[in-house]
Amino acid sequence: MEHPKKSQSCELYPSKKEIHNYHGVVHSVISYGKEDDQQLNGTLSLIQESEKVVIEWRPNDVSIDTECQEDTEWALVNTNTRTRTSSGSVDGALSKLHVNIMLNDVKTIKVSNKKNKLTFTLKDNKQKVFFFHFGNVNQFFEELRTTVTLKRSHHDSNLYFVHDKNAIVQSFSDLTLVDRGGDTVWNLVGDLKRRPYETTLSTFSKLTELLLYRNPEARPEGAMVEILSSLSSTDGCPEVDDSYHFICPVLGPRKLEPRGIPLSQDHWETAKDTEGKIINPDHIKQIIFKGGITPSLRPELWKYLLCLYPWNSTKKEREDILNEKTEEYKRMRAQWSTMSADQESRFTFFRDKKSLVEKDVNRTDRTMPFYAGANNPNLELLSDILMTYIMYNFDLGYVQGMSDLLSPILAVLGNEVEAFWCFVGFMNIMYHNFDEDQSGMKKQLSQLHTLLTAVAPDLATYLDSHDSGSMCFCFRWLLVWFKREFPLEDVNVLWEVLWTGLPCTNFHLLICVAILEKEKNKLMSAGNGLSEVLKHVNDLSYNMDLNDILMRATGIYNQLDQSSNLTASTQRVLGLAHDLISVQQSQSEPEEIVGEEKIDVSMENGYEKSIEYNYF
Amino acid sequence: MANKAGPQRPNGTAQAKICQFKLVLLGESAVGKSSLVLRFVKGQFHEYQESTIGAAFLTQTVCLDDTTVKFEIWDTAGQERYHSLAPMYYRGAQAAIVVYDVTNQDTFGRAKTWVKELQRQASPNIVIALAGNKADLANKRCVEYEEAQAYAEENGLLFMETSAKTGTNVNEIFLAIAKKLPKSETIGGSGSGQGRRLVESDTTAKTSTSCCK
Ligand SMILES: Nc1nc2c(ncn2[C@@H]2O[C@H](COP(=O)(O)OP(=O)(O)OP(=O)(O)O)[C@@H](O)[C@H]2O)c(=O)[nH]1
Numbered sequence: 001m002e003h004p005k006k007s008q009s010c011e012l013y014p015s016k017k018e019i020h021n022y023h024g025v026v027h028s029v030i031s032y033g034k035e036d037d038q039q040l041n042g043t044l045s046l047i048q049e050s051e052k053v054v055i056e057w058r059p060n061d062v063s064i065d066t067e068c069q070e071d072t073e074w075a076l077v078n079t080n081t082r083t084r085t086s087s088g089s090v091d092g093a094l095s096k097l098h099v100n101i102m103l104n105d106v107k108t109i110k111v112s113n114k115k116n117k118l119t120f121t122l123k124d125n126k127q128k129v130f131f132f133h134f135g136n137v138n139q140f141f142e143e144l145r146t147t148v149t150l151k152r153s154h155h156d157s158n159l160y161f162v163h164d165k166n167a168i169v170q171s172f173s174d175l176t177l178v179d180r181g182g183d184t185v186w187n188l189v190g191d192l193k194r195r196p197y198e199t200t201l202s203t204f205s206k207l208t209e210l211l212l213y214r215n216p217e218a219r220p221e222g223a224m225v226e227i228l229s230s231l232s233s234t235d236g237c238p239e240v241d242d243s244y245h246f247i248c249p250v251l252g253p254r255k256l257e258p259r260g261i262p263l264s265q266d267h268w269e270t271a272k273d274t275e276g277k278i279i280n281p282d283h284i285k286q287i288i289f290k291g292g293i294t295p296s297l298r299p300e301l302w303k304y305l306l307c308l309y310p311w312n313s314t315k316k317e318r319e320d321i322l323n324e325k326t327e328e329y330k331r332m333r334a335q336w337s338t339m340s341a342d343q344e345s346r347f348t349f350f351r352d353k354k355s356l357v358e359k360d361v362n363r364t365d366r367t368m369p370f371y372a373g374a375n376n377p378n379l380e381l382l383s384d385i386l387m388t389y390i391m392y393n394f395d396l397g398y399v400q401g402m403s404d405l406l407s408p409i410l411a412v413l414g415n416e417v418e419a420f421w422c423f424v425g426f427m428n429i430m431y432h433n434f435d436e437d438q439s440g441m442k443k444q445l446s447q448l449h450t451l452l453t454a455v456a457p458d459l460a461t462y463l464d465s466h467d468s469g470s471m472c473f474c475f476r477w478l479l480v481w482f483k484r485e486f487p488l489e490d491v492n493v494l495w496e497v498l499w500t501g502l503p504c505t506n507f508h509l510l511i512c513v514a515i516l517e518k519e520k521n522k523l524m525s526a527g528n529g530l531s532e533v534l535k536h537v538n539d540l541s542y543n544m545d546l547n548d549i550l551m552r553a554t555g556i557y558n559q560l561d562q563s564s565n566l567t568a569s570t571q572r573v574l575g576l577a578h579d580l581i582s583v584q585q586s587q588s589e590p591e592e593i594v595g596e597e598k599i600d601v602s603m604e605n606g607y608e609k610s611i612e613y614n615y616f
Numbered sequence: 617m618a619n620k621a622g623p624q625r626p627n628g629t630a631q632a633k634i635c636q637f638k639l640v641l642l643g644e645s646a647v648g649k650s651s652l653v654l655r656f657v658k659g660q661f662h663e664y665q666e667s668t669i670g671a672a673f674l675t676q677t678v679c680l681d682d683t684t685v686k687f688e689i690w691d692t693a694g695q696e697r698y699h700s701l702a703p704m705y706y707r708g709a710q711a712a713i714v715v716y717d718v719t720n721q722d723t724f725g726r727a728k729t730w731v732k733e734l735q736r737q738a739s740p741n742i743v744i745a746l747a748g749n750k751a752d753l754a755n756k757r758c759v760e761y762e763e764a765q766a767y768a769e770e771n772g773l774l775f776m777e778t779s780a781k782t783g784t785n786v787n788e789i790f791l792a793i794a795k796k797l798p799k800s801e802t803i804g805g806s807g808s809g810q811g812r813r814l815v816e817s818d819t820t821a822k823t824s825t826s827c828c829k
């Protein structure tokens with residue numbers, strides 16, 4: 001197991017002996033009632049100073065604007081960049097943020113039920129709460145126990161009285177940190193031994209921690225202000241330290257389950273009752289999620305997945321629906337196809353959209369047999385459907401990217417009316433990707449960052465500090481749901497999987513996470529900035545194994561779903577908010593939850609803010 | 617790979633310097649931005665070149681006298697809807713090629729808008745070139761050479777009519793830009809917003825403060 005990186009901070013204090021420390025700890029300073037909460041990275045250390053033991057938290061990171069980094073002036077500015085100041089150059093203002101707790105002054109230490117918080121109650125009854133966001137409280141606690149004797153309270157098995165400064169005792173297991181049935185962290189330890197999994201193994205020893213100032217007097221608002229102002233006036237900027245270690249969350253081990261077999265004709269036949277209703281649509285969706293659909297069944301199934309037909313419709317009802325939709329289509333189609341050139345000449349909006357459609361139809365999937373060759377009649381179908389969509393949704397009209405969304409649908413269905421309505425169904429999901437102000441894309445890129453931080457925080461931090469925190473290099477993936485990244489047959493499978501809406505909202509973002517995590521080492525190669533990252537990501541096109549990606553994404557979903565350490569924003573993105581509620585209910589310290597929730601919101605907002613200013 | 621842009625041989629001297637510049641392509645959709653880049657970087661042309669989504673990044677190197685110029689090329693999506701993304705791509709660019717389609721008057725109008733935006737918002741010393749692309753389609757021409765030429769002169773732009781299809785003037789326009797870019801500043805000294813990254817070649821043993829003299 002990798003050990004937490006030793007920091008250089010003791011070099012500053014030659015008289016001190018550092019016992020243990022955790023490097024690169026996220027530190028959120030919560031200023032209650034203030035919107036602009038700050039997030040800082042720091043190092044939590046146990047330091048032996050002659051007779052005394054001190055718990056010290058030092059900010060070793062400041063969020064700065066990379067604009068002043070000369071080397072990257074042309075690149076995207078990203079305020080999320082974390083640049084580690086070398087410990088020797090810690091600014092005076094920064095040092096005001098230091099938290100020093102003399103163990104002598106500590107009365108009790110409380111470990112939260114979930115083993116992710118340490119609350120130090122001092123003799124003056126002030127409290128310092130360290131929120132070990134990903135459960136590594138055990139490791140730190142163990143170290144603590146080698147330097148001080150703790151006595152467990154009879155009333156509260158999680159409460160320890162600090163007894164004596166210089167003793168060693170008790171086996172770790174006495175602390176009942178180890179088991180409480182289903183403690184994820186300790187299950188993980190076991191799992192790691194049995195089945196070391198590269199990612200979890202390498203990340204286990206790292207931790208992310210949030211330090212909450214419970215004590216109003218300790219709120220460093222003034223200091224924060226000073227830090228920020230002193231930073232903005234600094235001439236020389238600290239250098240990016242590539243060796244900087246971000247701390248990863250500890251998720252459970254990832255299980256990669258093989259993909260299933262596609263929904264078969266036989267299975268589909270038995271799925272309908274005598275009237276033609278689908279008996280158990282959820283089961284069908286499950287099969288599709290796991291293995292896709294046999295190609296010959298696609299034309300039929302896609303009409304359900306894309307909401308042309310309700311799952312519980314009878315055969316008769318579907319015929320009626322199709323007739324009705326056919327009439328409606330014809331009507332809308334006539335609205336543009338009967339327009340005379342003269343009319344058009346005074347209809348700029350229409351003309352502009354029409355010209356966009358023409359330009360794109362001409363260069364959409366022309367290497368695909370279905371659209372290949374000059375004067376291929378399918379090009380006309382593609383064009384007609386897009387033109388009719390302009391009439392269907394005049395406010396949106398036609399935006400580049402939409403031809404990519406229609407092309408596979410038309411190729412599978414082969415029928416103009418059906419393809420149109422299925423395209424409408426797809427656009428109902430994708431509509432916001434084409435927002436005029438890009439807000440839909442912005443939101444997703446931000447959500448992607450949130451998820452990446454939960455799954456591969458080291459990568460997220462790397463990207464943040466290399467002008468890529470906006471995630472804009474994933475723009476194409478998200479805009480057309482990987483249409484440009486996989487060959488058509490794979491796109492068909494991927495889309496039908498995503499159309500099931502399983503297993504959570506925004507599963508497509510977990511696909512992004514799966515790919516990025518898989519490419520992590522390459523993306524994080526020395527010096528890769530936005531251009532290299534974008535190039536690498538673009539070059540992945542047609543070089544990825546969809547099955548592997550889907551397996552990973554599903555595995556990641558399960559890890560997140562089972563984790564008890566997700567931030568609220570991660571839960572929100574995936575629609576796992578019910579977990580949050582149950583966590584809240586099971587908590588005995590509701591005010592801390594408020595704190596957690598608050599951190600979360602502020603992180604998310606802060607992130608969105610940075611995108612707004614610097615990306616769009 | 618074969619690049620006809622400039623002789624790739626680093627003319628043997630130990631004085632070879634490498635200068636790196638960020639160049640961005642802007643212009644209405646389907647005027648041929650990606651096609652120009654593809655021609656310049658790979659010597660290819662695709663009749664059915666896909667529309668660009670987001671942006672693409674490519675690099676190509678040209679040699680000028682004793683200097684090797686490495687272009688970091690950002691190819692953007694042209695449609696108006698994605699306009700709001702453009703600033704992040706042209707931010708810090710030392711050069712831009714604004715492309716229009718000689719067979720489409722509207723695209724020339726749009727090119728002028730891009731030029732204005734760059735002059736207002738991009739790096740102050742940005743070198744801007746105007747490319748009238750699809751010059752091979754002579755019988756469909758809508759924008760006259762003289763008109764564009766006059767506009768370019770008024771605005772201090774490099775100007776060429778190009779054809780990504782035939783290759784006419786493609787390497788030439790990049791070379792002209794390379795020539796016009798200043799290559800004498802020291803590393804990171806300026807703070808002028810130019811943000812040039814100068815990389816020294818392995819063969820030279822210069823101090824880190826001098827490059828590309
Ligand atoms: N005849 C001719 N056609 C060209 C030329 N350059 C590009 N084209 C064609 O014009 C169409 C559009 O070219 P692209 O390079 O994709 O245009 P773009 O400016 O990159 O378009 P967006 O990515 O949508 O912004 C393609 O079908 C090209 O084959 C040219 O010099 N001559």
Ligand SMILES: [Mg+2]
Nearest residue numbers: 649650667668
């Ligand atoms: Mg393009």
